[in-house]
Amino acid sequence: MRTDAGRWVLVLLASTFFACESREDGQTTIVLTGSSTVAPLMTEIGRRYEEQHPGVRVDVQAGGSSRGVADARSGLAQIGMASRELTADEQDLVAYPIASDGVTVILHRDNPVKALTQEQLLEIYLGRARNWKAFGGPDSEITVVTKAEGRSTRELFLDYLGIESPEIHADVIIGHNEQGIQTVAGNPAAIGFVSIGTAAVDVERGVAIRLLPLDGIPATLEAVSSGTFPISRPLNLVVPRGRHGDFEDLIRFARSEQVHDLVRAQAFVPIQP
């Protein structure tokens, strides 16, 4: 009797296992990993794509542009997301831009400093200037918020300032954009650099941050769109050269006019056809 019961348990367990397996069958899953700047946009685009293609699931995971490049190469993801141009030693991949974005400096809303020159930013990010008083602000110590290595926002910002990675000063090191914005919003003496798109959406939601102009050019969609903003970058989907599959249709969709409203809603600039 008991032995039979035991067998039944095994059979039941096995059948649920196979049931899970077969449910996966009719579905295709497209996995995208990489830049935390591109991820929220691709999540929205993926959702719309899923609505139009019931058999497809789009799975988007953030982790930084370097992860996007590495996962696309290794095949862990069909598509990588990178919020920068591909470098010289990444020419085994093809980049498909889906939008453009800028990087700018953010301060707490209550910080009276209205602008910082490139030299002043350099002083702050090398850790030489430690107090807001030097820039016409209150007498409080500057909290320098920096992105972790492997994030393209950091690489672009360092390029703009012309400094090497180990030289950069940091009081707080953050991972993705939202964490950086929350850190600055919670500390009136903080300074950070993030994606204009992500920051602009948060400002609209009432988060206590302010975007600074760079080189006198205001951090707006228009400036990024016209190409005059000092730190602009493409938001790319990357795949290894010569790889084909269902994901190509998703890339076409992400670059089509059908998603321009989603791109604008995230305060990015749609690509010109």
Place this chain on the structure above:
Amino acid sequence: MTSSALKHSSRFSRDRWLVAVLTGAAALSAAILVFVVVFLARESWPALDRIGVTRFLSDDGWFPTSGRFELTPMLAGSLIVTLGSLLVAAPVGVGAAVFTQFYAPGAIARWYRRAMGVLAGVPSVVLGLFGLMTIVPWIARIRAPGASVLAGALLLALMILPTIVLMTDAAFAAVPRSQLSAAAALGYGRWTTIRRIALASARPSIVSAIVLALARAIGETMVVLMVCGNVVQYPSSPFSPVRTLTANIALEMPYATTLHRSALFVGGLLLVLAVGLAFWCLARFQIRLERDD
């Protein structure tokens, strides 16, 4: 006669099944641990082999992309934040358990235990967000940047408090009522009874609770990643930002390749060893207690 023999054999086979299932369950859990340790060791091997153990202790800083692999500041970070959280959570937790078991009215004690259960179930990312938006700005007002050892220790304390409260409370509940009544009959006051009888007999369980809490705190990732500031350095005060080994893995694993990736696994291996050491010390302590009895 025959029927009784049948009954006997059926019970025998039932037992055999039970023993087989139980042994299987125990073997599976042990095997998973062994598997994890073997996996960690295998992944860390390239780094241990090519970088060498000493360089993890003596390199000039952690710049893995430039070939500098010092892990000790982050090991120190993990240990300091964890010990800080225990310093807060252990006295508060044991105190709260004394209160619920011996002083609180029944209804309050019941609600309190339920609340602790809920606190134990709060996802760490929610606690982390709470910390980032309330505790970090609050500490920043005392001293910038706010993201610090102190913030991490306070939030981890909140996270491990339920473990300590609930386990200590259960240990107090297991103290024989007769002993407590005997103490009262001898004319001991309430506090003396608690101190001399309840705390003394619950001591092994309280120590287990603290070690379990320690294991959870040292392995926690999301909370410390969000509120500790993640700067690789030996903290000079409770207000210094610090990076723990777990936060380091979470920040860098996504893009790390080759030796860098392997070095991150060395960090993971160090954590498992630290937890193993804590449990070994616990076992030694319990053996000593038994011998003293």
